[in-house]
Amino acid sequence: KNEVEQSPQNLTAQEGEFITINCSYSVGISALHWLQQHPGGGIVSLFMLSSGKKKHGRLIATINIQEKHSSLHITASHPRDSAVYICAVSNTDKLIFGTGTRLQVFP
């Protein structure tokens, strides 16, 4: 079993829909990261959080430490949100990655 599990693996949505991507982990962590990777592109850090909730524009990330679970929400989704979203947890200095969620938003 992977230490970081994401669901769903693939997700399609119509423009404007509210999107949720889930991440569960089984190890002790100091922080959880959400990353975004566009097709053929580099990786961008969206959020790093260790408790509660963070918001940046249309993106919201939450974490429940007791349940070892995090969610990434996208409100009013847009085709430019199409990307792979990767959850990763910090354990000491290292990141442990989930396998990613491929999101496609259609106009």
Added chain:
Amino acid sequence: DAGVIQSPRHEVTEMGQEVTLRCKPISGHDYLFWYRQTMMRGLELLIYFNNNVPIDDSGMPEDRFSAKMPNASFSTLKIQPSEPRDSAVYFCASSLLRNQPQHFGDGTRLSIL
């Protein structure tokens, strides 16, 4: 700042050749990480450095892989001899401090024929 700079962006070479990937971290960042990304295994940490010193190389697949960081502004990842199964995208990332967001380079897409 220019961000993390990796070179080359693409590399195609024949099996058995030596491959050298290069990375320039963001100035002032104390941590540097090398990752490999494949369809099968996703992102994997190969090795990371703190203040130019290798801290954990347990992710380096085998002796054919080596990494160095001769100074705070430059690191290399070398594969010798290369094999087709080494084909992947290799990312370098840096962070200011422990447990800070990592800044990724654009990656090097490596194809070994």
